[in-house]
Amino acid sequence: MAHILVVDDKEMMRDSLQATLNRNGYEVTTCGSAHRALESLESSTCDVIITDLKMPKMDGLMFLAELRKRGLEIPVVMMTAYASVPTAVEAMRKGAFDYIQKPFNSDEITLLIGKALEHGRLIKENEAYRVSVRDWQRGRQFIGNSPAMKAVLEKISLLAQTSATVLIRGESGTGKELVARAIHAQSPRSNKPLLCVNCAALSSSLLESELFGHERGAFTGADRARKGRFELADGGTLLLDEISEMDMQLQSKLLRVLQEREFERVGSSLSRSVNVRVLATTNRNLADWVGQGKFREDLYYRLNVVPIDLPLLRDRVEHDLESMCEYFLRRIADREGTKLRILNNEAIELLKKYSWPGNVRELENLMERVAILGDSEVVTPEMIRGWIQLPQDDGQAKDGETLSECNTLAEMERKMIEKTLEKFSGHRIKTAQSLGIGVRTLGMKLKRWRTEQSSFA
Secondary structure, three states: OOEEEEEOOOHHHHHHHHHHHHHOOOEEEEEOOHHHHHHHHHHOOOOEEEEEOOOOOOOHHHHHHHHHHOOOOOOEEEEEOHHHHHHHHHHHHOOOOEEEEOOOOHHHHHHHHHHHHHHHHHHHHHHHHHHHHHHHHOOOOOOOOOHHHHHHHHHHHHHHOOOOOEEEEOOOOOOHHHHHHHHHHOOOOOOOOEEEEEOOOOOHHHHHHHHHOEOOOOOOOOOOOEOOHHHHOOOOEEEEEOHHHOOHHHHHHHHHHHHHOEEEOEOOOOEEEOOOEEEEEEOOOHHHHHHOOOOOHHHHHHHOOEEEEOOOHHHOHHHHHHHHHHHHHHHHHHHHOOOOOEEOHHHHHHHHOOOOOOHHHHHHHHHHHHHHHOOOOEEOHHHHHHHOOOOOOOOEOOOOOEHHHOOOHHHHHHHHHHHHHHHOOOOHHHHHHHHOOOHHHHHHHHHHHHHHHHHHO
16 A cells, blocks of 8 residues: 655645545655644655645745755645746656646546656666666676687677567576666666566456556556556566466467567557567466467567576586585675685585585575684684585485485475475475475466476376
8 A cells, every 4th residue: 555645734635635645545644734744754764745735834845855865756746826936846856756736636636646656657667777777786796617608798788789589488586587687787778677576476457457558447446557467577687487378369469569569558549659678587388388289389489589608506516516615604704794704625526416406596595604603714614514415425415305306306396395384384385495496486387396296197
């Protein structure tokens, strides 16, 4: 629920606005002066501020200047009488989002608040994007000298200078989103937004609204018009994470945007043009999904113009694991202000024997555990042996399961997950944390295995 702060020295106006905004589903805080509003903002925040221009002691312009001085980039709507319109326009030049002339009706202020909220949302996403770029520039990059990673880095540098759609393929935890951020950060679009949508996290109807936006009244609960990610990312890049999970009907709408560079909001017949580069990620074999009728063939070929395949961590441990461990341990020590942990040779060799089903993300989680829970600066095999499941020298797992009976790494991964689930009595969150993978990733693997089992039953 969006939070609106109303600042006006007239109680009747405050009460009227509060009642109107409450009816439209907003949470409202009111203050009788700019000074009281600034005090309120010291302990809480809001999404939009509506303030009168003419107020005693500190007027709207002075209030706006103080907000910006404190680094508060909250959208501000000025309320003004007819005679003060030139001053309100001046307020917009100084950073106000918009102004509304008194008297106004409930529809006018509600529409303006909706626009201000959308503006504030874009500000927040742009800031998140700037943080991600700063992280990239400060060294949150790819670590490793293996031939496979060198090939990936060369392809990133090449593709960054183009506008081609890129399909980034790889298992969970291999760094697909990091590749997307690297492409954007090195591209001519780097001064524009990079927005991300997780296609697996939303229902089809919500995902359509999230991507293309909607008009007021388009569906139950759509009390205001809203821009989608394509509009918000105009001129920049849109990352569609786990695109394999997108509904077939929605896939056809995405195909049109990629081909025609235009779309319609939900509930509208007006076509809107957009200039957005699309990057997509998947941990599935989309060619197989096309064959099974789960993914559109034409969309697959449109996305798969230039694929990037990320290597599994277990396939590059000899070249990259030691340097990656050092990088994660150093970064965590700097962040937490703790002593730098160092893995001894035996610990490194132990980690090289592990299959890493959670890939780089699992390794990073393990290094964080080592950095925070370790009781000495030098990390030995004994300190980490309890956090990973390895085959014994005789082919026996610690719990007695014979891992040598597994013919593939996929079978070994499944046995490890099943045993870890048993260990935690089926508790998925604890299991995922122990394995160093996401709960959603764990759930998807279990669902896939159940589907495979039922198909053979």
